[in-house]
Amino acid sequence: MDSLEAQVEQIVSQFTGDLGWIIIAAIAILTFKNTIQRFVEGMMFFFGSDFAADDIVYINGTKKARIIRQGFTKTTFYVYGTNRKLIIRNDKLPHLMLEKTLPQNGDNNENNQIKSKKNH
Numbered sequence: 694m695d696s697l698e699a700q701v702e703q704i705v706s707q708f709t710g711d712l713g714w715i716i717i718a719a720i721a722i723l724t725f726k727n728t729i730q731r732f733v734e735g736m737m738f739f740f741g742s743d744f745a746a747d748d749i750v751y752i753n754g755t756k757k758a759r760i761i762r763q764g765f766t767k768t769t770f771y772v773y774g775t776n777r778k779l780i781i782r783n784d785k786l787p788h789l790m791l792e793k794t795l796p797q798n799g800d801n802n803e804n805n806q807i808k809s810k811k812n813h
Contacts, residue, residue, distance in 0.1 A: 735766050735783030744793065751792040752779075 744750065748760045750770075758770040758779065768786060770779040781789070 731782070731784040732766070734787070735764075738768070738783045738786055739763055739765055744791065748793055751794075753790050754792060 738744070744760055744763070746760050746763055750758055750760060752758055752770070752772075757773040759773070760768060761771050761778065762769040765783070767780055767782050770781070771777075772779050
């Protein structure tokens with residue numbers, strides 16, 4: 694049994710010694726790929742014209758929120774009714790269901806607010 698354990702230990706140490714740099718390089722490449730992918734997804738949301746700061750959106754159809762700030766990596770929402778802010782990484786935003794009412798098709802209350810701002 695000692696000889697089998699010694700052989701396994703020798704094979705494992707030889708494998709990690711000779712090919713350990715490949716494992717480290719693979720982990721570094723995967724980490725770098727994920728970082729670049731998150732950054733690109735964040736940039737697409739940041740430079741996209743779908744949402745802008747001060748837009749009122751509904752998160753998952755239930756929570757009414759206002760986009761306070763859009764950054765390269767994260768977006769900050771003010772959630773109405775809870776008086777809290779919600780910070781979400783931009784790469785997570787496609788997984789949320791964000792709905793935005795349009796002025797011509799939107800809620801009457803929001804239309805009245807827009808009209809009253811124009812009159813003042």
